[in-house]
Structure formats: structure tokens, C-alpha cells
Amino acid sequence: MDFGFTEEQDEFRRDVRSFLEDEIEKGYWEPACDAWIQGFDPEFTRRVAERGWIGLIWPREYGGQGRSHTDRLILTEEMLRYGAPAACHWFADRQVGGAILTFGSEDLKKEFLPRIARGEAYFGLGMSEPGAGSDLASLQTRAIEDGDYYVINGQKTWTSCAYFAHYFDVYARTDSEAPKHRGISEFIVDARSPGLSRIPMTDITGTEAWSDLFFDSVRVHKKYLIGEKNRGFYQVLHQLDYERSGMERIMGNYPLFEAIVRFCREHGLSSDPVVRSKLAQLSVEFEVGRLLGYRVTSVMEEGRTPNWESAMSKAYSTEFEKRLASVAMEILGPYGQLMAGSRFVPIRGMAPHSYLGSKGYSLQAGTTEILKNVLAARGLGLPSS
Amino acid sequence: MKLNLSEEQEMLKETARDFLADRCPRAFVRQMEESDTGYSRELWQDMVRLGWVGLAFPERYGGGGMGFLGLAVLLEEMGRVCLPGPFFSTVVLGGLTILDIGSERQKQEYLPQVIRGERMLALALTEPVFGSCGATEVSVAAIPEGDDYIIDGRKLFVYDAHIADYLLCITRTEPENGITAFVVDAKSPHVRCTLLKSIAGDRQCEVIFDRATVPATGVLGRADYSQNVVQGMVERATAAKCCEMVGNVQRVLEMTLDYAKERTQFGKPIGSFQVIQHYCADMATDVDGARLAAYQAAWMLDQGLPCATEVAIAKIWMSEASQRVMNLAHQIHGAIGVSMEHDLHFYTRRAKAAESAFGDASFYREIVAKEMAL
Numbered sequence: 002m003d004f005g006f007t008e009e010q011d012e013f014r015r016d017v018r019s020f021l022e023d024e025i026e027k028g029y030w031e032p033a034c035d036a037w038i039q040g041f042d043p044e045f046t047r048r049v050a051e052r053g054w055i056g057l058i059w060p061r062e063y064g065g066q067g068r069s070h071t072d073r074l075i076l077t078e079e080m081l082r083y084g085a086p087a088a089c090h091w092f093a094d095r096q097v098g099g100a101i102l103t104f105g106s107e108d109l110k111k112e113f114l115p116r117i118a119r120g121e122a123y124f125g126l127g128m129s130e131p132g133a134g135s136d137l138a139s140l141q142t143r144a145i146e147d148g149d150y151y152v153i154n155g156q157k158t159w160t161s162c163a164y165f166a167h168y169f170d171v172y173a174r175t176d177s178e179a180p181k182h183r184g185i186s187e188f189i190v191d192a193r194s195p196g197l198s199r200i201p202m203t204d205i206t207g208t209e210a211w212s213d214l215f216f217d218s219v220r221v222h223k224k225y226l227i228g229e230k231n232r233g234f235y236q237v238l239h240q241l242d243y244e245r246s247g248m249e250r251i252m253g254n255y256p257l258f259e260a261i262v263r264f265c266r267e268h269g270l271s272s273d274p275v276v277r278s279k280l281a282q283l284s285v286e287f288e289v290g291r292l293l294g295y296r297v298t299s300v301m302e303e304g305r306t307p308n309w310e311s312a313m314s315k316a317y318s319t320e321f322e323k324r325l326a327s328v329a330m331e332i333l334g335p336y337g338q339l340m341a342g343s344r345f346v347p348i349r350g351m352a353p354h355s356y357l358g359s360k361g362y363s364l365q366a367g368t369t370e371i372l373k374n375v376l377a378a379r380g381l382g383l384p385s386s
Numbered sequence: 387m388k389l390n391l392s393e394e395q396e397m398l399k400e401t402a403r404d405f406l407a408d409r410c411p412r413a414f415v416r417q418m419e420e421s422d423t424g425y426s427r428e429l430w431q432d433m434v435r436l437g438w439v440g441l442a443f444p445e446r447y448g449g450g451g452m453g454f455l456g457l458a459v460l461l462e463e464m465g466r467v468c469l470p471g472p473f474f475s476t477v478v479l480g481g482l483t484i485l486d487i488g489s490e491r492q493k494q495e496y497l498p499q500v501i502r503g504e505r506m507l508a509l510a511l512t513e514p515v516f517g518s519c520g521a522t523e524v525s526v527a528a529i530p531e532g533d534d535y536i537i538d539g540r541k542l543f544v545y546d547a548h549i550a551d552y553l554l555c556i557t558r559t560e561p562e563n564g565i566t567a568f569v570v571d572a573k574s575p576h577v578r579c580t581l582l583k584s585i586a587g588d589r590q591c592e593v594i595f596d597r598a599t600v601p602a603t604g605v606l607g608r609a610d611y612s613q614n615v616v617q618g619m620v621e622r623a624t625a626a627k628c629c630e631m632v633g634n635v636q637r638v639l640e641m642t643l644d645y646a647k648e649r650t651q652f653g654k655p656i657g658s659f660q661v662i663q664h665y666c667a668d669m670a671t672d673v674d675g676a677r678l679a680a681y682q683a684a685w686m687l688d689q690g691l692p693c694a695t696e697v698a699i700a701k702i703w704m705s706e707a708s709q710r711v712m713n714l715a716h717q718i719h720g721a722i723g724v725s726m727e728h729d730l731h732f733y734t735r736r737a738k739a740a741e742s743a744f745g746d747a748s749f750y751r752e753i754v755a756k757e758m759a760l
Contacts, residue, residue: 277760
């Protein structure tokens with residue numbers, strides 16, 4: 002048992018930190034909450050790619066570095082700590098690349114992985130539909146074979162990064178006769194395909210980070226089918242395990258955590274026993290979330306796909322982020338309601354932004370309820386209802 | 387980073403689980419709770435023979451050299467079965483304190499006796515102070531008189547003092563930086579021990595030192611340590627208690643899952659109901675968080691790294707998570723869980739006592755707050 006890092010890993014962490022600190026010093030970007038999902042900065046992504054830090058764990062033959070999951074943990078932990086604008090590459094790096102690597106053909110690996118790693122191909126996710134949220138297997142978007150092509154019709158919603166994405170990872174029904182779990186396939190769809198249109202959605206924070214996607218007879222060549230036809234639902238479960246696996250769920254609002262602690266120190270609030278107790282408790286809950294996240298990495302290092310471990314970590318962590326934002330709002334009192342840009346706004350309005358944004362954290366990538374189902378059934382062996 | 391046990395630790399875990407399943411069934415725990423001494427001499431001697439008492443001590447004193455992590459594994463297994471007896475007091479509170487601050491001569495003298503099972507120890511630290519800071523406040527005085535010291539005062543919540551051969555009594559010899567520990571003969575007529583009746587059914591005592599005379603050679607290590615020395619004892623004790631409690635809550639989770647799979651209502655196992663599944667998921671998250679935090683603290687102690695914050699985090703989490711786990715376990719077990727016939731109460735009672743042992747969550751939150759420079 003070892004809770005520490007090796008010397009090389011510590012040095013890697015220092016490299017990542019000094020890169021990020023240098024970026025901030027040069028004024029390229031400001032640390033922000035949610036920057037992993039809302040911070041679109043192609044230039045930042047390019048500079049990260051130049052260092053070989055996209056696709057870090059993929060094999061070298063596909064443009065990766067063949068590094069360990071622990072190295073990627075360190076990299077992402079630091080990106081999140083500094084609130085770096087990594088949204089352009091985050092999804093491909095975290096899960097779509099892995100899906101291509103695990104299930105995709107040799108041609109797909111060669112076509113996409115090196116471009117993702119060079120910071121040239123951004124991906125958005127086309128999973129949820131207006132009628133298919135937690136019950137993803139009931140999705141209605143259809144892909145019908147037509148010669149060498151599939152023709153896709155339907156609608157996706159809450160598609161992340163749609164404005165910037167070059168490609169979407171889309172799940173569509175390819176067999177409407179089969180049981181719903183066994184008639185879904187996974188495709189890579191070019192964002193510029195004729196018939197594909199997008200309407201941005203404004204979320205509760207006022208941010209346009211998501212979109213509705215409309216597929217009107219969008220033609221996708223068969224070579225862009227990932228994995229086996231009709232096995233898409235099983236592939237998405239695998240991908241979701243990775244979507245839920247990372248530190249973004251506990252650290253997505255780390256800049257707020259750091260800022261509220263500093264604010265309390267600087268404004269004499271930290272001598273108040275109630276404030277001390279609340280911040281200390283947040284710190285404890287943060288540390289436990291960090292350990293649950295590290296455990297997921299440890300599982301991946303053993304060569305296993307983290308399943309209920311990811312579900313536990315994600316469910317716990319998004320609830321933590323809600324408490325973090327609530328505590329920050331409480332401490333700031335009436336100032337807490339002031340939004341970014343307002344006169345008198347403290348800590349750049351991060352608290353109300355996170356407070357509002359955190360309502361969605363426990364819905365994205367599997368609601369807390371679905372995650373507890375996963376944990377109960379797969380981790381604890383409880384019988385199905 | 388490698389968060390699972392080594393092969394050697396896994397073997398220890400398996401051996402301990404088998405041995406304790408055989409030797410410490412619930413009927414035995416019940417019997418010990420009702421007995422006078424609260425432990426079995428025979429079982430203690432068998433644990434000595436297995437090398438458990440010496441496990442965490444360096445080999446040069448006759449120990450097993452498996453460090454604090456080995457001890458953590460053992461304590462978890464002990465917590466799983468609610469093992470009664472003086473292991474915690476003799477090894478964690480007594481032996482490791484001698485190892486930490488005793489002189490080489492004292493280590494040579496006492497540790498082999500302890501490891502061979504010839505002597506038992508208890509730590510007289512806590513005093514009758516209300517409030518959450520009681521864990522580390524020392525005011526009982528030891529006054530020099532010729533070549534001796536006279537200890538006069540009262541210690542509370544002293545585990546297993548009634549069967550100990552030596553008491554390690556923590557005293558104040560100077561107002562500032564004046565913490566001095568003594569090895570006191572527990573059988574001295576000037577030391578009076580009275581059993582308390584605790585919720586856990588363990589054996590905690592009030593110990594009165596009535597002008598007890600201790601020769602200067604009884605000073606453990608040297609006189610007038612700083613408060614840090616108490617913090618060291620409390621840190622070890624707290625991390626160890628957390629590891630023991632990992633076994634407790636883990637076992638409670640398992641018992642609850644078994645029950646949820648077996649118990650049928652409305653024609654289905656209750657574990658198939660989503661509300662019960664989510665309760666269990668919450669319990670598992672609390673238990674895994676507790677395990678990771680406790681083992682992180684144990685690993686740092688094992689490595690000799692400073693870990694006041696990590697120990698505090700482990701204890702805050704354990705103190706609160708264990709209560710959530712017990713509440714849900716009782717809710718899922720239903721009425722049978724609140725009967726003395728069922729085993730759950732053994733765990734509930736011990737978890738409640740552990741919640742405040744060596745400092746409760748409020749006490750440790752203040753430590754975390756200080757570490758955050760608040």
C-alpha cells in the first residue's frame with residue numbers, strides 16, 4: 002500500500018504546474034470554475050498538445066505517450082486546480098479516444114487518435130435525447146443502412162462542446178426490432194455534415210456550453226461505425242465508466258474553494274468558529290472525494306475498468322460540489338448573490354455561478370440516482386427490482 | 387500510488403480473519419462483556435504466540451517489524467469481530483508510546499516483556515474535562531521530591547487499567563513544555579482503579595493517583611517534553627482507532643447487505659427496493675471513504691511522515707460517517723436490529739464510543755482549520 006507518488010511523478014506535477022502558472026502569468030487565461038467543460042481555448046489546447054499532454058496514456062503509435070493512468074491523474078488534477086480552459090480536448094482525451102482505442106477499427110485509430118493528440122480534433126458527445134436521459138437505452142435517433150452509408154435522423158440534446166467540436170460521438174438505433182439495449186450503435190459524425198444543425202442552449206448559469214443537435218438525413222460512411230453494430234449500448238456503458246472516473250467531479254470548482262478560503266483569511270472571517278468549522282468540514286469532504294477519485298485511478302492501474310468505483314466517486318463528488326457552492330454563498334451573505342461583473346461582487350462571482358451550475362453536476366454523466374443503482378447492483382450485489 | 391494491500395499484508399489479514407472467526411465469535415464477545423475482567427487470558431496468550439502483540443515493533447525488541455500498516459490490518463480485523471481485551475491499550479497506547487519516547491534502556495526492558503505477553507500496559511492520559519478539547523489537556527501534576535516524583539490527581543477513560551501491570555501516566559511537570567510521562571506500577575497501593583460502565587461494554591477506568599511515588603528512573607524518556615509528545619500519542623491512537631472502526635463499519639455494511647438480500651417483504655427481498663439500494667450505496671460510500679482516509683493516515687504514520695491533518699480528516703470522517711452507517715443499518719435491519727438477540731448492537735455501541743474517543747469531529751475540525759491557516 003502506498004498513498005504517495007514517485008519522484009518522477011512529483012517532477013511531472015511540478016512541470017505541469019509551472020506550465021500553468023506561466024500561462025496565467027502571461028495573462029493567457031484566468032482560472033475559472035467549470036473550465037474543463039466550459040473553457041474553450043483552442044490555443045491553450047494546442048500548447049497542451051505540443052507538450053504531448055493530450056492522449057498521454059495512449060500508445061505511441063497513435064500519437065500518445067504510453068504513460069500511466071497516475072500520470073494522467075496528476076495532469077488533470079493540476080489542470081483543474083488551476084481552472085485551466087481545457088474543454089476543447091477534454092472529452093476526446095477522457096473518453097472518446099479511449100472508446101476508439103478499445104472498440105474502434107485500426108483505420109479509425111489511425112485517422113483520429115493522432116489528430117486528437119495534436120489538438121486538432123475536438124469531440125462532443127451525442128448521447129442524451131429529449132426523451133432519453135437516465136433511460137438512455139430508449140433513445141430514438143435512428144441510423145438506417147443505405148449502401149456504404151448510414152443515414153441518421155433524430156435529435157440529441159445537452160450535447161457538450163457542440164460549438165467547437167469537429168466531431169460528435171453519436172449513439173443511434175440501428176435495429177428497431179431488437180430489445181432496446183441491443184439495437185444501438187456508436188458513430189463518429191463530422192460536425193460539418195450536411196443535414197446536421199445545432200441550436201445552442203442556455204443553461205441556468207447563463208452559459209451556452211450545450212446544444213440541441215438535429216440530424217436531418219445525415220449520411221455517415223460505415224467506416225465511422227465504432228465497434229460492433231448494435232453493441233453501442235454496451236460500449237456507452239464502458240465509456241461512461243471513464244466519463245465518471247476523473248477528478249473533474251471533485252475539483253471542477255476548485256478555484257472557488259481556494260478563493261473562499263483566501264477570502265475568509267483576508268476579511269477576518271476565519272476567526273469565526275462557525276466559519277472555521279464549515280471550511281474545515283469542506284476540506285475533509287474534499288479530501289475524502291480526492292481519495293475516492295484516486296481509488297478509481299488505482300483500479301485503472303490494475304488494468305480494470307472502474308465501474309461502481311467511478312459511480313461512487315462521481316455521485317459523492319458532485320454532492321460535495323453542491324455543498325461547496327452553498328457554503329461559499331452562506332459565508333458571503335448578501336454579497337453571495339452578486340453575479341460576475343456586478344459592483345461589489347466578491348471572488349469574481351464564482352460562488353453564484355457554481356451554486357447554479359452545481360445543480361446540473363449530479364445530472365450529467367449519470368444522475369446520482371442512476372449511479373447509486375450502479376453501485377448497489379454492480380458493487381454491492383443487490384438484486385434487481 | 388498503490389491503494390491495495392501488499393501480499394504480506396493480505397496474508398496477515400486472512401490469517402487474522404480465520405483466527406478471529408474461530409476464537410472470537412459473538413457468544414464470546416457477549417461473555418466477555420459480562421465477565422469481570424473483560425478479556426480472556428488464554429486468547430491473549432494465543433495472540434502473543436501468533437506474534438500479533440509484537441507485530442508493529444522493530445525486530446530488535448522481539449517484534450515482527452511490520453510497522454503501523456501491519457498493525458492497521460490487524461486492528462481492522464479486530465474491529466470486524468468487536469474483539470474484547472487489552473490489545474489496543476497494551477500495544478497502541480502503551481507499547482508504541484514507549485517505543486516513541488522511551489529511553490533505549492526502557493525499550494529494552496519493557497518492550498520484550500510486552501511482546502512476550504508477560505506485561506500489559508495502559509495509558510493514563512485523559513482527565514476529567516468536559517468539552518471536546520479534553521483529549522489532549524494535561525494538568526495532573528508530578529512534583530519532584532528528592533529522587534522521586536509524587537503524582538497526585540485523577541485520570542479518566544483509561545482503557546484496561548484494571549488488568550494492566552504498568553500505567554503510563556502523562557503528567558505536567560512545568561506550566562510550559564512540561565509534559566512528563568511516567569511508568570507507574572499499576573498495583574501500587576497509591577493507585578486506585580475503578581471500572582466505568584461504558585456504552586461499548588469495553589473496560590475503561592477512573593484511575594486515582596493518590597500521592598503515588600515514582601522514582602526518577604520511572605520517567606519515560608526524559609522530563610518536560612512539549613505538548614507535541616501528547617499529540618503524537620493521540621495521533622497514533624486516533625489513526626489506530628479509525629483502522630479498528632473500518633472493520634466495524636465494513637462488517638456492518640456486509641451484515642446489512644446480507645440482510646437486505648434475505649429479508650423478504652411484499653414478496654421480494656427488500657434489497658431489490660430502490661430506496662434500500664440507495665441507503666446501501668450511501669453506506670458503502672461512507673465506508674470506503676473511511677477506509678481510504680484511515681489507511682492514508684496509517685500509511686503516513688508507517689512512513690514516519692507528519693500527518694496531523696490526515697489523522698484529523700480520518701477521524702472527522704469516521705466519527706460522522708460511522709453514525710450515518712449505523713443509522714441506516716438499523717433502519718434496514720428493522721426491529722430485529724434493536725434487539726439484544728441480534729448482533730448489530732455490538733457494533734452500534736462500539737461506534738458510538740469511538741465517535742468521541744481521542745477527540746471528536748469538532749476537536750479535529752479545529753486542527754484542520756489551523757492547518758488551513760484559518
